[in-house]
Amino acid sequence: MPVNLRNRSLLTLKHHTPEEISYLIDLAASLKAKKRAGIKGTLLERKNVALIFEKPSTRTRCSFTVAAVDEGGHPEYLGKDDIHFGHKETLADTARVLGRIFDGIEFRGFSQKTVEGLAKYSGVPVWNGLTDEYHPTQVLSDFLTIRENFGHLKGIKFVYVGDGRNNMSNSLMIGAAKMGMDFYIASPKELFPDPDLVAECRQIASECESGAAITITDDAKAAVKDADVIYTDVWASMGEEDKIEARKALLYPYQVNMDLIKATGNENVIFLHCLPAVRGNEVTEEVFESKYGRQFDEAENRMHTIKAVMVASIGNL
Ligand code: CP
Numbered sequence: 637m638p639v640n641l642r643n644r645s646l647l648t649l650k651h652h653t654p655e656e657i658s659y660l661i662d663l664a665a666s667l668k669a670k671k672r673a674g675i676k677g678t679l680l681e682r683k684n685v686a687l688i689f690e691k692p693s694t695r696t697r698c699s700f701t702v703a704a705v706d707e708g709g710h711p712e713y714l715g716k717d718d719i720h721f722g723h724k725e726t727l728a729d730t731a732r733v734l735g736r737i738f739d740g741i742e743f744r745g746f747s748q749k750t751v752e753g754l755a756k757y758s759g760v761p762v763w764n765g766l767t768d769e770y771h772p773t774q775v776l777s778d779f780l781t782i783r784e785n786f787g788h789l790k791g792i793k794f795v796y797v798g799d800g801r802n803n804m805s806n807s808l809m810i811g812a813a814k815m816g817m818d819f820y821i822a823s824p825k826e827l828f829p830d831p832d833l834v835a836e837c838r839q840i841a842s843e844c845e846s847g848a849a850i851t852i853t854d855d856a857k858a859a860v861k862d863a864d865v866i867y868t869d870v871w872a873s874m875g876e877e878d879k880i881e882a883r884k885a886l887l888y889p890y891q892v893n894m895d896l897i898k899a900t901g902n903e904n905v906i907f908l909h910c911l912p913a914v915r916g917n918e919v920t921e922e923v924f925e926s927k928y929g930r931q932f933d934e935a936e937n938r939m940h941t942i943k944a945v946m947v948a949s950i951g952n953l
């Protein structure tokens with residue numbers, strides 16, 4: 637069956653099949669080549685997209701904006717104090733209004749329920765630009781970056797080190813389960829992922845017959861042996877700033893430093909980070925600036941993958 641993502645939202649990767657995820661990565665790679673060749677696109681001509689941000693953003697905001705403009709679309713940034721939503725208008729009413737005016741809506745904010753509500757009431761595709769629970773567009777970029785380095789995703793040993801229960805570890809675990817990766821979360825027990833989500837991801841791996849394995853451990857050094865990819869994220873996510881001192885106490889043994897990179901025993905291991913990074917916390921300056929780092933390719937790939945998500949759901953294909 638040919639993949640068809642027309643009018644589809646992206647709220648988490650749970651609802652996308654492995655074939656649909658591969659399709660988005662392929663499309664992103666071809667849009668990246670098109671941009672490199674200097675070809676101006678028309679795939680989003682006459683398309684207007686609303687970009688709602690309750691939390692700050694550099695990469696996601698810029699990626700949606702440039703991606704839309706590159707293909708002839710119009711992005712409209714709506715910051716948290718720019719619209720009535722969250723103040724005096726209900727989610728359902730705002731969603732219905734935006735759905736009458738825009739062809740698609742991006743939302744970044746706190747609650748997963750908000751992005752799901754926008755999708756339910758707006759009648760247009762809604763893309764999750766990060767919530768407390770999930771960050772699916774980031775995973776597409778991470779996977780494109782891995783594919784650029786290794787040529788494939790299946791069987792890649794991917795070790796996420798650090799806060800094991802945030803939006804990134806959750807979303808990477810879902811994506812890895814779909815794409816057949818050998819996926820590890822190495823974190824202190826206090827920050828292990830929700831066991832229900834781990835069980836759901838193992839179920840996804842088995843239903844997709846992807847061959848993925850999911851291991852949760854508090855032994856980072858053992859976990860990274862033979863790793864292809866080491867990934868980390870901030871120790872306190874947006875909205876959790878008051879927890880940083882407690883997290884530092886728990887997470888210093890999980891810092892990605894050169895000892896941890898060497899413990900892979902793999903000179904071809906790559907380091908990824910969704911960014912922004914706090915150097916000296918989750919990653920040392922030495923690793924961040926080393927030959928292992930691919931975080932800026934990954935940041936660039938946000939734009940190409942987000943463009944693919946919009947083109948696939950509302951583009952003039
Ligand atoms: N990785 C990421 O989502 O970055 P921003 O917070 O800058 O959008």
Ligand code: NVA
Nearest residue numbers: 802869873874910911
């Ligand atoms: N876990 C981080 C991801 C930032 C892209 C946060 O939510 O702040």
